[in-house]
Amino acid sequence: xxxxxxxxxxxxxxxxxxxxxxxxxxxxxxxxxxxxxxxxxxxxxxxxxxxxxxxxxxxxxxxxxxxxxxxxxxxxxxxxxxxxxxxxxxxxxxxxxxxxxxxxxxxxxxxxxxxxxxxxxxxxxxxxxxxxxxxxxxxxxxxxxxxxxxxxxxxxxxxxxxxxxxxxxxxxxxxxxxxxxxxxxxxxxxxxxxxxxxxxxxxxxxxxxxxxxxxxxxxxxxxxxxxxxxxxxxxxxxxxxxxxxxxxxxxxxxxxxxxxxxxxxxxxxx
Amino acid sequence: xxxxxxxxxxxxxxxxxxxxxxxxxxxxxxxxxxxxxxxxxxxxxxxxxxxxxxxxxxxxxxxxxxxxxxxxxxxxxxxxxxxxxxxxxxxxxxxxxxxxxxxxxxxxxxxxxxxxxxxxxxxxxxxxxxxxxxxxxxxxxxxxxxxxxxxxxxxxxxxxxxxxxxxxxxxxxxxxxxxxxxxxxxxxxxxxxxxxxxxxxxxxxxxxxxxxxxxxxxxxxxxxxxxxxxxxxxxxxxxxxxxxxxxxxxxxxxxxxxxxx
Numbered sequence: 145x146x147x148x149x150x151x152x153x154x155x156x157x158x159x160x161x162x163x164x165x166x167x168x169x170x171x172x173x174x175x176x177x178x179x180x181x182x183x184x185x186x187x188x189x190x191x192x193x194x195x196x197x198x199x200x201x202x203x204x205x206x207x208x209x210x211x212x213x214x215x216x217x218x219x220x221x222x223x224x225x226x227x228x229x230x231x232x233x234x235x236x237x238x239x240x241x242x243x244x245x246x247x248x249x250x251x252x253x254x255x256x257x258x259x260x261x262x263x264x265x266x267x268x269x270x271x272x273x274x275x276x277x278x279x280x281x282x283x284x285x286x287x288x289x290x291x292x293x294x295x296x297x298x299x300x301x302x303x304x305x306x307x308x309x310x311x312x313x314x315x316x317x318x319x320x321x322x323x324x325x326x327x328x329x330x331x332x333x334x335x336x337x338x339x340x341x342x343x344x345x346x347x348x349x350x351x352x353x354x355x356x357x358x359x360x361x362x363x364x365x366x367x368x369x370x371x372x373x374x375x376x377x378x379x380x381x382x383x384x385x386x387x388x389x390x391x392x393x394x395x396x397x398x399x400x401x402x403x404x405x406x407x408x409x410x411x412x413x414x
Numbered sequence: 415x416x417x418x419x420x421x422x423x424x425x426x427x428x429x430x431x432x433x434x435x436x437x438x439x440x441x442x443x444x445x446x447x448x449x450x451x452x453x454x455x456x457x458x459x460x461x462x463x464x465x466x467x468x469x470x471x472x473x474x475x476x477x478x479x480x481x482x483x484x485x486x487x488x489x490x491x492x493x494x495x496x497x498x499x500x501x502x503x504x505x506x507x508x509x510x511x512x513x514x515x516x517x518x519x520x521x522x523x524x525x526x527x528x529x530x531x532x533x534x535x536x537x538x539x540x541x542x543x544x545x546x547x548x549x550x551x552x553x554x555x556x557x558x559x560x561x562x563x564x565x566x567x568x569x570x571x572x573x574x575x576x577x578x579x580x581x582x583x584x585x586x587x588x589x590x591x592x593x594x595x596x597x598x599x600x601x602x603x604x605x606x607x608x609x610x611x612x613x614x615x616x617x618x619x620x621x622x623x624x625x626x627x628x629x630x631x632x633x634x635x636x637x638x639x640x641x642x643x644x645x646x647x648x649x650x651x652x653x654x655x656x657x658x659x660x661x662x663x664x665x666x667x668x669x670x671x672x673x674x675x
Contacts, residue, residue, distance in 0.1 A: 312506060318476055319500035320520035320571065330519065334510045 199381045204388065207381035221389060223366040224355060227283060228397070231290025232351040235298050236344065238291070243302035247332065248324065253303065264296040269357050281362040289358030294350035298343060305339030306332050341405045348397045356390065367393075422487060423496075423607045424450040424473070424575060429482035431468055432632075441632035442468045446482070448626055448635055450575075455598070455608045457618035460628030461670060466611045469633070470577045473609065474500045486575060499573030499606075501581045505564035507552035513563050514539070514548040520571045531570065538566045542600065557585045558593040565597055569604065576601065578610040582617070591651070594621065615670070619643075619662045620653030627669045637669050 181201045187193050188200035195203060211217035246253040272289050279285040309332050317327040359368025367386045374382035431443040442465035450456050460466050471477040473484055475498065486496045507516045517535055521527050539545045542562045547555060555563065561581060568576065582594045598621045601608055612618050618625050619641055627637040643656040653659065 310506070312502060312504065313508075315476065316502060316506045317523065319474060319502070320523050320567075321497075322523040326523045330523065331508070334508070337510075 199384045227355045235294045239298035242299045247306045268293040285362045286358030290351045290354035293354030294347045301343040305336035309335040345401045422449045425485045429479045444632035455622045457610045457622035457625045465633040497573040499568040500577045505560045517566045576608045
């Protein structure tokens with residue numbers, strides 16, 4: 145009885161220590177961020193850096209607030225968000241369809257393998273000017289840029305995920321009288337869901353990269369456009385505001401998918 | 415011979431099979447012929463890598479033999495193609511499905527989720543003491559329970575012929591003794607025809623009616639040994655304590671070690 149009680153307090157101690165460590169990490173992170181802001185602000189105020197080029201937290205905030213008030217910033221943010229989500233969804237659908245086709249036909253996958261590898265390692269920003277010529281300037285080009293950055297890697301990682309499913313599980317489906325289609329639906333797809341999700345987490349970040357590249361070159365709206373425009377007119381507060389917003393958007397997307405992943409994991413207990 | 419009294423369910427004639435690769439041809443099975451009568455429990459033993467699993471894959475229809483024929487007769491004489499249940503070495507229960515949804519997988523694939531079949535599955539779950547675990551995940555089951563769940567998954571389709579490919583080899587020795595005896599008792603109760611592949615001679619003798627010994631690659635049928643054991647009770651060790659056990663064991667042992675030297 146006594147030993148049991150002692151055990152319990154040790155367990156409690158462990159939990160408490162774990163929580164304390166967790167708090168310590170969080171506060172260190174926050175402190176680092178605040179230190180950076182203070183250092184930035186102070187060095188701008190004291191003239192160590194030129195706030196015209198480097199801006200300052202106060203100037204960024206006032207720029208953010210004024211652009212929010214006149215409604216331009218919500219529009220730019222909305223456009224970038226919309227374009228990113230659209231390209232991401234298209235990437236997901238296209239790569240799911242393509243990787244499924246590759247899985248169904250090993251011959252097709254062997255034929256296409258070198259092409260996929262080349263297209264995946266090609267720097268996609270090189271395609272962007274061509275996209276403008278083909279598709280003009282506007283949303284279509286930007287979504288195409290977003291897709292082009294993410295889609296080939298996504299197809300490869302989805303397909304690799306499908307292939308990692310234990311071959312014996314597919315044999316099992318055959319022993320139960322199932323077809324290749326049954327194998328795909330009952331084993332391959334559910335079995336590779338964790339890999340699909342982690343690839344998805346990467347994809348949404350890449351779609352954002354593609355969209356910003358597209359906006360650099362072919363847009364009148366969006367955060368990428370704001371960055372280019374701000375640089376051209378030397379309104380660098382606006383540039384830095386946009387960059388910070390992109391950071392927040394990227395983090396939001398990542399967290400969103402992590403949330404979905406977490407819930408699927410709980411539901412499926414894997 | 416006594417076996418001929420019962421109708422033959424399975425008949426293998428002159429089965430040959432080779433694996434091909436760029437390095438050359440590997441002859442796996444060479445002119446294998448044997449039969450299994452209805453309700454018979456057959457064990458196939460042989461040195462490792464002799465093509466035992468290949469043989470089962472051919473019987474199950476997963477591989478086509480290069481020559482020879484596999485004929486499976488329907489016990490009720492109808493024209494319907496008889497079902498073959500195949501239990502693999504590992505249970506491969508899907509972690510993303512509950513035990514129950516794993517067990518009905520075969521029915522789901524064959525679009526046979528009828529009330530009658532599901533009732534049969536429920537009965538099996540009850541018989542095999544898995545009813546309490548039907549909503550659990552496979553990882554929450556013990557090794558023996560997982561094997562039983564895999565067996566129900568196979569039996570749910572009501573196969574006429576059951577193929578077992580070393581289904582106990584993933585279990586530790588202690589569990590293996592009890593589970594193998596346990597599962598085989600359950601199978602015998604159903605009166606199914608069974609072909610068990612094993613490399614464990616003791617297991618083959620204690621579970622089967624007849625042992626077929628294969629030679630090293632390319633596998634041929636070296637010997638067929640009918641087993642008759644005097645059993646005192648149905649505990650897992652009873653068969654191993656039967657007076658005839660050690661004689662059978664010695665015969666098989668010699669048969670297997672003769673050529674490999």
